Amino acid sequence: MIIVFPTTKDDGLSAKRGAHFGRATFYTVVKVEDGIVKDVSVHKNPGHVTGACQNAVSNIQSLGADVLIVGGIGGEPLKKFLALGIDVYFDDKNEILEDSLRAFLAGNVAKIDPNHTCSSHK
Template identity: 30%
Template sequence: MRVAISTEGSSVSLHFGRCPFFTIVDIEGGKVISKEVIDNPGHQPGFIPQFLHKKGVECIVCGGMGSRAVGLFEEMGIQTIVGVRGEVDEVIEELQRGTLKGGESLCKPGSGKGYGLEKTECDHPQ
């Protein structure tokens, strides 16, 4: 399975569209086959799901994501796991074991577009 993890430094980025990087990991039989870090191509509506789909991504892991983005990923057959925090390497280990659990998105609805919040503001719990 090819997984993209929204990445900021060594941690899972709390807002997928504004993360500086994506860590792309191929996991087969519980083992990491390949791992690369790529630049986020830009936060334009609908672009990142298409970009990751073309990269062969089957699952996206992040802290927060809006419902429109979730819908776009689902249309492309890409699983979304939101509400994830922590170090990217720890998340990869959980993916290998099959124990990664998501939760609620860590972003307020509309925070990526500035509806009610500034574009740079997001309601990430500290």
């Protein structure tokens, strides 16, 4: 499973998670097999100046994401991720990627409820 986290710095598992998935400076990609971290890579976000969040969706899709863990997301980008088969989970409790990953692997992070998306990205 490939899990993508929007992050603010290139700090691997110690990175602080980014608040806005499309504008995060980096995407930290964690490959997990049988609950064990097999690989961690960090990719600079190429941005989404044009194309709004559609470019951000494409950027994350290009990383091979199976799962995206965010602290918030708009309704339209959420629909696009789900249409691509990328599950989106909501974690607004864990600021550090490693803590969020542990919570996710323990089953303590839920899929985002479409009724709780950011209103700024309808």
